[in-house]
Amino acid sequence: MTAFAECPPVAPEIVAQIKAIVGEAGWSDDDIRVTAKLTEWRGKWKGHTPLLVLPKTTEELSQVVKLCYDNGVAITPQGGNTGLVGGQIPFGEILVSLERMRQIRDVAPTDDTMVLEAGITLLEAQQIAEKANRHFPLSLAAEGTATVGGVISTNAGGTAVLRYGVTRDLVSGLEVVLPNGEIFNGLKRLRKDNTGYDLKQMFIGAEGTLGIITAASLKLFPVMNSRSVAIVAFETAQHAIDLLARAKQETGGQVEAFELMGRYGLSLVLKNIPDTREPLETEYPWYALIEVASGDPEGAESSMERLLGAAFEEELILDAAIAQNETQAEAFWRLREEHSAAEKVEGAAWKHDVSVPLSQMADYIIKGTEAVLAFLPGARVVTFGHVGDGNVHFNVILPEGMDPAEFNALRDDGAKVVHDLVHQYEGSISAEHGLGRMKTQEALLYKDPVAVAAMRAVRLALDPKRIMNPHVLF
Amino acid sequence: MTAFAECPPVAPEIVAQIKAIVGEAGWSDDDIRVTAKLTEWRGKWKGHTPLLVLPKTTEELSQVVKLCYDNGVAITPQGGNTGLVGGQIPFGEILVSLERMRQIRDVAPTDDTMVLEAGITLLEAQQIAEKANRHFPLSLAAEGTATVGGVISTNAGGTAVLRYGVTRDLVSGLEVVLPNGEIFNGLKRLRKDNTGYDLKQMFIGAEGTLGIITAASLKLFPVMNSRSVAIVAFETAQHAIDLLARAKQETGGQVEAFELMGRYGLSLVLKNIPDTREPLETEYPWYALIEVASGDPEGAESSMERLLGAAFEEELILDAAIAQNETQAEAFWRLREEHSAAEKVEGAAWKHDVSVPLSQMADYIIKGTEAVLAFLPGARVVTFGHVGDGNVHFNVILPEGMDPAEFNALRDDGAKVVHDLVHQYEGSISAEHGLGRMKTQEALLYKDPVAVAAMRAVRLALDPKRIMNPHVLF
Numbered sequence: 029m030t031a032f033a034e035c036p037p038v039a040p041e042i043v044a045q046i047k048a049i050v051g052e053a054g055w056s057d058d059d060i061r062v063t064a065k066l067t068e069w070r071g072k073w074k075g076h077t078p079l080l081v082l083p084k085t086t087e088e089l090s091q092v093v094k095l096c097y098d099n100g101v102a103i104t105p106q107g108g109n110t111g112l113v114g115g116q117i118p119f120g121e122i123l124v125s126l127e128r129m130r131q132i133r134d135v136a137p138t139d140d141t142m143v144l145e146a147g148i149t150l151l152e153a154q155q156i157a158e159k160a161n162r163h164f165p166l167s168l169a170a171e172g173t174a175t176v177g178g179v180i181s182t183n184a185g186g187t188a189v190l191r192y193g194v195t196r197d198l199v200s201g202l203e204v205v206l207p208n209g210e211i212f213n214g215l216k217r218l219r220k221d222n223t224g225y226d227l228k229q230m231f232i233g234a235e236g237t238l239g240i241i242t243a244a245s246l247k248l249f250p251v252m253n254s255r256s257v258a259i260v261a262f263e264t265a266q267h268a269i270d271l272l273a274r275a276k277q278e279t280g281g282q283v284e285a286f287e288l289m290g291r292y293g294l295s296l297v298l299k300n301i302p303d304t305r306e307p308l309e310t311e312y313p314w315y316a317l318i319e320v321a322s323g324d325p326e327g328a329e330s331s332m333e334r335l336l337g338a339a340f341e342e343e344l345i346l347d348a349a350i351a352q353n354e355t356q357a358e359a360f361w362r363l364r365e366e367h368s369a370a371e372k373v374e375g376a377a378w379k380h381d382v383s384v385p386l387s388q389m390a391d392y393i394i395k396g397t398e399a400v401l402a403f404l405p406g407a408r409v410v411t412f413g414h415v416g417d418g419n420v421h422f423n424v425i426l427p428e429g430m431d432p433a434e435f436n437a438l439r440d441d442g443a444k445v446v447h448d449l450v451h452q453y454e455g456s457i458s459a460e461h462g463l464g465r466m467k468t469q470e471a472l473l474y475k476d477p478v479a480v481a482a483m484r485a486v487r488l489a490l491d492p493k494r495i496m497n498p499h500v501l502f
Numbered sequence: 503m504t505a506f507a508e509c510p511p512v513a514p515e516i517v518a519q520i521k522a523i524v525g526e527a528g529w530s531d532d533d534i535r536v537t538a539k540l541t542e543w544r545g546k547w548k549g550h551t552p553l554l555v556l557p558k559t560t561e562e563l564s565q566v567v568k569l570c571y572d573n574g575v576a577i578t579p580q581g582g583n584t585g586l587v588g589g590q591i592p593f594g595e596i597l598v599s600l601e602r603m604r605q606i607r608d609v610a611p612t613d614d615t616m617v618l619e620a621g622i623t624l625l626e627a628q629q630i631a632e633k634a635n636r637h638f639p640l641s642l643a644a645e646g647t648a649t650v651g652g653v654i655s656t657n658a659g660g661t662a663v664l665r666y667g668v669t670r671d672l673v674s675g676l677e678v679v680l681p682n683g684e685i686f687n688g689l690k691r692l693r694k695d696n697t698g699y700d701l702k703q704m705f706i707g708a709e710g711t712l713g714i715i716t717a718a719s720l721k722l723f724p725v726m727n728s729r730s731v732a733i734v735a736f737e738t739a740q741h742a743i744d745l746l747a748r749a750k751q752e753t754g755g756q757v758e759a760f761e762l763m764g765r766y767g768l769s770l771v772l773k774n775i776p777d778t779r780e781p782l783e784t785e786y787p788w789y790a791l792i793e794v795a796s797g798d799p800e801g802a803e804s805s806m807e808r809l810l811g812a813a814f815e816e817e818l819i820l821d822a823a824i825a826q827n828e829t830q831a832e833a834f835w836r837l838r839e840e841h842s843a844a845e846k847v848e849g850a851a852w853k854h855d856v857s858v859p860l861s862q863m864a865d866y867i868i869k870g871t872e873a874v875l876a877f878l879p880g881a882r883v884v885t886f887g888h889v890g891d892g893n894v895h896f897n898v899i900l901p902e903g904m905d906p907a908e909f910n911a912l913r914d915d916g917a918k919v920v921h922d923l924v925h926q927y928e929g930s931i932s933a934e935h936g937l938g939r940m941k942t943q944e945a946l947l948y949k950d951p952v953a954v955a956a957m958r959a960v961r962l963a964l965d966p967k968r969i970m971n972p973h974v975l976f
Contacts, residue, residue: 136859136861137747138743138744138747138860138861139859139860139861139892140750140860141859161751182696183696183700185694185696189693189694193693194693194694196700197671206952206956210952210955211952212950212952212953212956213950213952213953214950214953216928216930217859217928218857218858218859218892218928218929218930218933219663219667219668219857219891219892219893220659220663220668220857220888220891220892220893220930220933220934221857221930221932221933222656222657222659222707222930222932222933222934222935222936222937223930223931223932223936223937223941223945223948223949224707224937224945224949224953224954224957224975224976225704225707225708225712225957225960225961225975226657226670226703226706226707227953227956227957227960229700229703229704230699230703230704230960232700233696233698233699233700234699238699249755250750250751250752250753250754250755251751252754253752253754269612270612273611273612276614276724277635277724277725277797278724278727278797279724279797279798280724280726280727280756280795280796280797280798280801281723281724281797282754282797321754322754322798323751323752323753323754323755323756323805324753324754324796324798324801324804324805324808327754327798327801330798331797331798334798383692383693383694383695384692385610385613385615385691385692386612386613386614387610387612387613414694417693417694418613418692418693418694419693419694454690454691454692455692456690456692456694456695456696456697457697458695458696458697459692459694459695459696460694460696461696462696462697463696463697463698467697471697471698474697475697475698476686476687476688478680478684478685478686478687479686479687479688479698479701480698481684482680482686482701482964483698483699483701485963485964486699486701486704486960486963486964487699488963489959489960489962489963490956490959490960501698501699502698
């Protein structure tokens with residue numbers, strides 16, 4: 029891994045002025061507290077900062093940013109520090125954590141919106157919605173720690189994208205402190221407002237490079253009244269994709285999840301994770317975990333039965349089991365969710381978070397596996413993930429008996445093999461994790477130069493001094 | 503109406519060079535053809551242009567725009583010329599019509615996307631989807647004429663927003679000729695791609711001020727297998743809004759339309775439109791037209807019955823009729839769709855396309871009506887529309903016996919009464935029609951100055967010479 033670019037030192041008087049703005053509770057030099065925020069959670073990167081700032085209000089943060097802007101001092105904003113690409117770790121930047129901005133500003137079930145400050149966690153957001161008898165569908169592994177500001181800044185994906193979309197689709201308004209310190213108040217709760225550019229879109233997924241999100245108006249959805257989970261077996265990945273297309277049609281878009289798993293990945297789960305068991309009577313090459321949910325109290329199960337019955341008759345599927353109760357549904361979900369843990373037991377792995385058009389997915393998996401095996405014979409390819417969104421986790425475990433150091437040394441070249449092919453398939457080298465510090469340079473190999481130039485122009489327009497997370501994105 | 507700003511004359515040699523780029527078929531001075539494009543369809547505005555350009559390919563258009571950019575020549579792009587705010591009419595700008603760019607580039611049902619060029623009409627787009635056994639939900643009165651490029655540039659709304667969102671929510675990729683003539687190729691068919699800012703969002707709803715959309719990747723949806731339409735009566739508008747909230751919950755988000763109508767508007771339809779009849783046995787103060795659709799072949803009707811049965815018991819609704827067949831469903835829809843025609847018979851009207859948060863809607867209708875009557879006693883207020891989206895058409899018909907000229911002279915002051923109140927309710931003065939030349943100045947009274955400054959910065963970054971539709975937006 030190449031060393032990350034560093035920001036120049038910040039003058040002590042600027043640090044003192046920031047401390048004066050936010051007051052005693054608004055900054056910290058407590059070693060444990062600061063170290064936790066400087067260390068990437070898997071231990072991949074360890075940064076440093078002249079000051080950890082912990083603003084309590086948008087107004088305070090506005091003053092801090094204005095001061096930094098006037099003095100050309102760089103800032104890295106941080107949510108729950110659960111990012112996977114190093115975008116949240118400062119290397120000399122002022123570190124702004126939103127952890128103290130935790131007000132629930134408004135919950136309006138009639139409007140199907142809630143306005144939350146950036147420091148509220150995703151799990152809390154789900155719970156706030158639930159209390160109002162509504163559903164906030166964004167859900168991902170790190171939801172207990174990831175924050176509203178963080179998931180919006182990274183346009184997080186998760187397990188419910190198929191039906192509800194990515195984070196971008198769940199945001200109806202934003203409040204943002206702009207790079208010059210001004211406050212953009214775009215917290216409207218409207219579904220329709222055609223009065224100029226939809227500026228909030230620029231901040232979503234910008235990884236903190238265009239401003240700091242301080243609060244968001246989030247969309248709420250109906251709570252479903254029935255739910256059905258099944259494990260289905262297929263001869264090929266293409267059969268699974270064909271069933272997905274049919275499932276969307278026949279349920280009228282009520283498929284909540286469609287997760288693909290190859291036999292090898294499943295076998296690792298069964299081997300390495302306690303209390304898991306073979307879901308069907310025999311082994312099959314491919315599986316999907318399917319979840320359907322409906323407003324009709326009996327709708328989900330009858331939809332699932334209708335769908336699988338017809339698919340059997342047409343020999344699209346080889347076998348299937350519909351969960352008969354909540355316990356069984358959870359057991360099915362565990363088979364999918366424990367994939368990462370099961371892989372870990374096998375040793376070092378290269379992980380790729382890629383997307384391709386769904387119609388190309390099955391072909392991509394075959395060609396990608398071939399390409400990896402040509403590059404590194406004996407490598408163990410595990411493919412699984414949110415196939416419903418065209419997003420697959422294409423992971424490569426080291427060949428049995430290979431020296432991990434030797435394997436890790438090949439990591440960047442291996443990624444190039446995987447990503448070159450993704451590019452040929454008009455896919456994305458970062459479907460849901462973003463670019464951060466880790467992938468920005470690599471992305472330049474694949475991005476349209478016209479698009480990159482336009483992004484730079486927009487960034488320069490909003491942040492002429494490039495103080496916001498300067499080493500992330502283009 | 504104040505006169506529209508004019509662009510300076512264009513040198514004849516520039517006109518000649520553009521003609522050379524596009525060839526004989528690529529421009530026109532045919533009087534009938536040109537006049538049709540210079541005239542707003544209701545006859546509200548008549549513009550003029552040094553040249554009507556009709557490019558056939560993105561490459562041709564790219565060269566034309568580059569030439570214009572290098573020479574500081576302004577351009578107005580035009581789709582189907584169905585806009586309601588004058589954004590498509592040039593006053594001295596080169597007029598670029600996309601009517602010859604009509605290729606279907608790709609239809610990929612497995613990916614749930616289709617890639618269409620900008621000149622294809624909305625109705626054709628719906629039909630292309632239908633042929634692939636998919637549904638493209640954007641639907642509006644002008645769909646036979648409005649084009650893909652036009653509806654995206656104006657972020658059109660229409661009748662299916664409640665379930666499917668506005669145009670912005672239906673676009674997965676764009677190809678755009680930028681103001682400097684470069685081609686932004688953002689036609690990816692991916693649902694997930696987190697590699698930088700989502701630039702396409704800037705062009706959606708930009709009313710042609712940031713570039714010219716030449717093709718789009720559009721999202722496709724399942725065809726529904728059952729559909730149920732009902733007319734429901736209420737004591738107050740608030741009761742209708744309460745039923746909407748319940749309908750979304752109980753159907754699991756399967757409400758396709760929820761259109762509010764007051765008794766006065768309905769009475770005008772019954773009085774002025776032939777072959778319409780009272781939908782229920784008695785007259786009631788408020789009505790909603792509700793449509794539910796489901797993937798389950800029996801799902802829609804059973805959902806509707808469950809919903810209305812419970813609402814009756816709780817006295818939330820006064821009366822209801824569920825359409826027993828397609829003819830009856832169409833008769834119900836006509837009562838809603840003929841509102842504009844029915845109003846027209848009554849004489850001059852001020853029309854307002856406003857949105858407020860749904861929770862404020864009933865209150866807004868009461869207060870807005872009071873404010874209008876205080877301003878102009880005897881005025882006849884008709885409120886109806888896509889209440890499911892918080893969007894209501896708040897129209898004011900002249901008092902019986904008033905001189906239309908006198909009434910029209912009060913139009914701008916009347917709009918201010920309506921829009922000031924919308925602003926107090928944190929609503930929008932243009933929910934779906936955009937700002938165009940008509941409303942840009944007025945919008946400046948209400949928009950956050952920080953947002954306007956940011957929009958101007960983004961525009962200046964992408965179009966430093968401000969050649970794209972220079973008198974539209976900020």
